[in-house]
Amino acid sequence: MTTPLRLGIAGLGTVGVGVVKIVRQKADLLAARTGRPVEITAVSARSRNKDRGVNLSTYAWEDDPVALAKRDDVDVYVELMGGENGPAKASIEAALATGKHVVTANKALLAHHGQALAQTAEAAGRVIRFEAAVAGGIPVIKALSEGLAGNEITRVMGVMNGTCNYILTRMQDAGLPYEEVFEEANKLGYLEADPNLDVGGIDAGHKLSLLSSIAFGTQVNFAGVELEGIQRISTEDIRQAEDLGYKIKLLGVAQLTGRGLEQRMSPCLVPADSPLGQLKGGTNMVVIEGDAVEQIVLRGPGAGEGPTASAVIGDVCDIARGFRLPTFGIPASDLVEAKTAQSNSPAPFYLHLTLVDRPGALAKIAAALGEHGISIDRMRQTRHDDTAAPVLIVTHKTQRSDLDAAINAMQASGVMAADPVALRIETV
Amino acid sequence: MTTPLRLGIAGLGTVGVGVVKIVRQKADLLAARTGRPVEITAVSARSRNKDRGVNLSTYAWEDDPVALAKRDDVDVYVELMGGENGPAKASIEAALATGKHVVTANKALLAHHGQALAQTAEAAGRVIRFEAAVAGGIPVIKALSEGLAGNEITRVMGVMNGTCNYILTRMQDAGLPYEEVFEEANKLGYLEADPNLDVGGIDAGHKLSLLSSIAFGTQVNFAGVELEGIQRISTEDIRQAEDLGYKIKLLGVAQLTGRGLEQRMSPCLVPADSPLGQLKGGTNMVVIEGDAVEQIVLRGPGAGEGPTASAVIGDVCDIARGFRLPTFGIPASDLVEAKTAQSNSPAPFYLHLTLVDRPGALAKIAAALGEHGISIDRMRQTRHDDTAAPVLIVTHKTQRSDLDAAINAMQASGVMAADPVALRIETV
Known part of the structure; x- marks a missing residue:
């Protein structure tokens, strides 16, 4: 056994607690798989005294995530607070500046600052990993940037917001109007504090912009994602679509064409008997098409304690194993600026x-x-x-x-x- | 750019030619993604003069794959000949003995000699990668050994022999008897030289035994796979199953229970509207269940030039990037001998x-x-x-x-x- 890999975790909500549990309960498994012990040395969250159902007393506590990120006894800074600016950004920058690797589930942050952060990380010789930021427990970043590295990726598609898919599925199954299901989802705690992040397609658009960057070797271009939410979908549309043999899904599609990079996140009709058409509830699906591999479909839970923590720990294990990869698959300096193309490929x-x-x-x-x-x-x-x-x-x-x-x-x-x-x- | 990674490729059938094409046509992409040029220095196959539709004249030729494996100008030996013993085994051993990494698509070899080869590789400080050996283009080895490293895997299932799935799907769709569809598949070149490898479930059983080893940290135990082929499935069974809401699939299931390791590869009924039930033709599907991630479903082409070459190149890129991982995810010496359990978990x-x-x-x-x-x-x-x-x-x-x-x-x-x-x- 070599020296342990020491984690500092900022953010102890659902996902953070899930990560703590895995590290505590599976110490032997993680050590066997990575060849070294994986430990937590320090944690940070807004409230120290909240009962989170897990023993945190053996870890150092920091009120300030930036202070956590800078600690000498942390090798990997795990950012699970969220937010596109503020403490998340400041603490990740502090972590990179002090020589830490970063694992994050923060799609908003990377969608807006991914290029700058990737450059900072690579200049410092450190990695930023973000498997948990896209499609929850599905190892899609890994599939795209590693498993399919021999492919020119031709198209990436996905249903990547479980809340929207829950709402659309529920409208379909129960025949309830959007407003009613929206309230239901809200009561169940499925919606972000700003629900427009979900139902406006923004969260899913963030995810799509990250996949696009890896797929096409382009700088993250969230501003270039054509966004359309699900707020105007009626039960009548759902019923009529079904009658025609389709389901309505909030679907992201990204492809590099002669005119530039097309990215759209919008409600679409997909064949009812296709893998995408059959997706129910909070499950996510990503479809990757490459010139060699043809088509790969990945399906799994898009959110939740276990699945998201699984993705975070996958990244941690890669770092423990010594895997080093540029943030978006190729060096940040080689990522080209993508010309935004209006999404205009013909379709019915x-x-x-x-x-x-x-x-x-x-x-x-x-x-x-x-x-x-x-x-x-x-x-x-x-x-x-x-x-x-x-x-x-x-x-x-x-x-x-x-x-x-x-x-x-x-x-x-x-x-x-x-x-x-x-x-x-x-x-x- | 650092020094190139030099490949020696043995076996220039469909997959070998596919690998050569990707290396030739995507030199820039591979170099950008891995940080170093990926080149072929030497090749070997049975017949030197066959026209394979690709220019091989710039590579050294070896009649003997063992000689290829030993060459000083080869860093990674890519074995695409197949066969559970003979030249495949001898050449891989020679490659490891002379300090090469190995990439192979050879499930039969690993199912029978995986433990010994893994020990040899690890003693030599070299890796054996075999993404292409299981489920064609689907990066399932990577998902299981890396992306889901934070999980206790509870069950692995899969449809992993495209030929059997083609036969069963065709019997279903065309209402043709097994014997007739078997002949059809034979004429189309879908069957192995020994068809029992396909229709007897052996090939799929090889694959399942490799996934089991990674999933459960056990030594490959192909002898412990309960095998049942599809030869006795009648159109009447298919019709009756359909009537009851099921499809018949050659399905592999592996799980570690209190009694030991259950592995079975047998025709099963699966719900017609489940992802497995909807799988058609040569497409493969692997379902992975873990305590944290719940359930991940991976779908893609199980064979063919492009998809299989995609998997080989994924492994090559990992090696070029410096990723080093024990053959079955944890060191071979830590893999435990799995007690074979009769597959006896209750089911209808x-x-x-x-x-x-x-x-x-x-x-x-x-x-x-x-x-x-x-x-x-x-x-x-x-x-x-x-x-x-x-x-x-x-x-x-x-x-x-x-x-x-x-x-x-x-x-x-x-x-x-x-x-x-x-x-x-x-x-x-």
């Missing part, structure tokens, strides 16, 4: 239009589509009241820019009684 | 019995089950001819040992007109 779209109930309204819609070169695969008019006529259209493959132009023309024509819903149909 | 079973057509036959069957404490969940008698009555039974959970005893009693009672089919129902 689902349109849910609400028309004023008067003669010729449908003709104007059809004309607007036709004038923009969009042909109709299927159309149906659903239940109908005195003032408005809901019309559902599935288009043939078209570009989003053409569709947007057609929608503008529809709206200008005065026959639309409500804003349209337009969802991409993604075949996997 | 599907029974397809053929009874002689005479009064009281069914009563004897029911009595045999009852006397062994086995209760019946569902029973039906299907189409019926003059001489024999097929009876289908789904039992409640029972142990295989009790079921075997009941089947012995049925056979002794003289009412069975044919050997029974008994398939475990595995809920995932």
Whole structure:
């Protein structure tokens, strides 16, 4: 046995406590697997006296995570506080400045400051690992940056926000409206303090931007992710999609095209019998496509004490084993700035239009589509009241820019009684 | 850039050629990802003059893989010939003896000699990597030994022989009998030279034994894998299983119980709407369950030039990056000898019995089950001819040992007109 690897853990919420438990309960296993003891020397959290159901008395306590990060008896600084700035950023910078490796679950921080932090880490000869930041317990960062290193990655897709998938699945299964399920999820503690991080697609967008960087060798470009939340999805859309053989998922897609890097996180229709279509509740799924490997699908729990701690400990074990890898797979200085491309690769779209109930309204819609070169695969008019006529259209493959132009023309024509819903149909 | 990593490749079949192509075509990508150039210096195969569609003229040629393995200008010996003994074994031993790392896709070799080879490698301070040996392009060895290193693994399951899954899927979809689909698969070149390696479950059993070793820290124990092939599966069984809401898959299951290590590779019924149930054709799937991560499901192509070469190159990149890991995750000397346990954890079973057509036959069957404490969940008698009555039974959970005893009693009672089919129902 060589010298122990000493961890300092900042943040003792669900995940932090999970990490402490594994280190305490599996000391022998971790030592056998990594060739050296893995120990905790110091911890930090907001409240010292809270009962967390785990014995912390053998560890030094720091009120200030920056002080923890700087301690001489810490080799790896484990940041589990979260937050895109503030103490998380300051403490990680302090850790790197004083020669520590960093393990974090903080996607927001890396989505905004990943490039700068990667440069700092590599200049200091230290690593930043963040398996727990993306798709919970699924070892997707490892698969992408190591297992599939022989591939030109062509596309990465994923359902990576368990809360949104819970809401959409529950709306589907129970036939409950969005607002009601949202409240339910809130009561269950599934939502972030700012729920828009979840339902607005921001959290999942952070994750996608990190995967993109590794997949395509580009600098993290969260600003380039087209974000659309699930707030406008209705039970009617879910029902109609199901009737057409699809499910609605908050799906992230990233691909490098001749025009630049396309990244979008938006509600999409996926075939009901596809792996993505069958995903239920808080489970996450990531699909990776590479020129050699074709397609790999990874599925697992996207959150929770055990799964997220599992990912953190995986990173810790890699460090204990001496594995050293640049933050995003290649040196930060080699990551190229990605030109943001509007997501415009052709796809069929689902349109849910609400028309004023008067003669010729449908003709104007059809004309607007036709004038923009969009042909109709299927159309149906659903239940109908005195003032408005809901019309559902599935288009043939078209570009989003053409569709947007057609929608503008529809709206200008005065026959639309409500804003349209337009969802991409993604075949996997 | 540091010094190049130099590969010697033995075996230039589909996979070998795929590896050569990636190294030639992606030199920049591999160098960026690993921090050093990855090159091929020498190759070996049976026939030098065969046109393989790739330029080999810049590499030294060796007729003898052992000579290749010993070359001074080789850092990593890549063994892609296959075979559980013979040149594969001799050359890997030669490579380790002369200080090379080894990358191989050879599951048969490792299933039989993994422990000895791991000891040799570790004594020499070299690694043996074998991602390509299990589940083709899926980075499952990496997920299990690295990403999930913080878990006590509780169970590993998988569909890991694409040929068997192709045969079963095709029988299901086309309603064709086993013999016909077997011939079809043979003509398509899907079968090993000795087809029993595939349809007898041996190849998949090799793979399961390797995963077991990593999962449970035990010495590879292929002899302890209970093997049952797919040769006796009929279209009638497939149809009946479907009717009951199941699909038949050649499924491997390994778990460490209080009684020892259970490993079985056998046709099972799995729920039709489960990830395993939906697997079609040559695709593989591995399910890993750990105490922290709960359940991870990995899906991808189980064979083929690109996917298998992707796995080989992943291993090569890890070596180029300086990652060093014992062959089975922990040092070979720490792997414990696994006591083989009869696979006896309770499960429901599907029974397809053929009874002689005479009064009281069914009563004897029911009595045999009852006397062994086995209760019946569902029973039906299907189409019926003059001489024999097929009876289908789904039992409640029972142990295989009790079921075997009941089947012995049925056979002794003289009412069975044919050997029974008994398939475990595995809920995932």
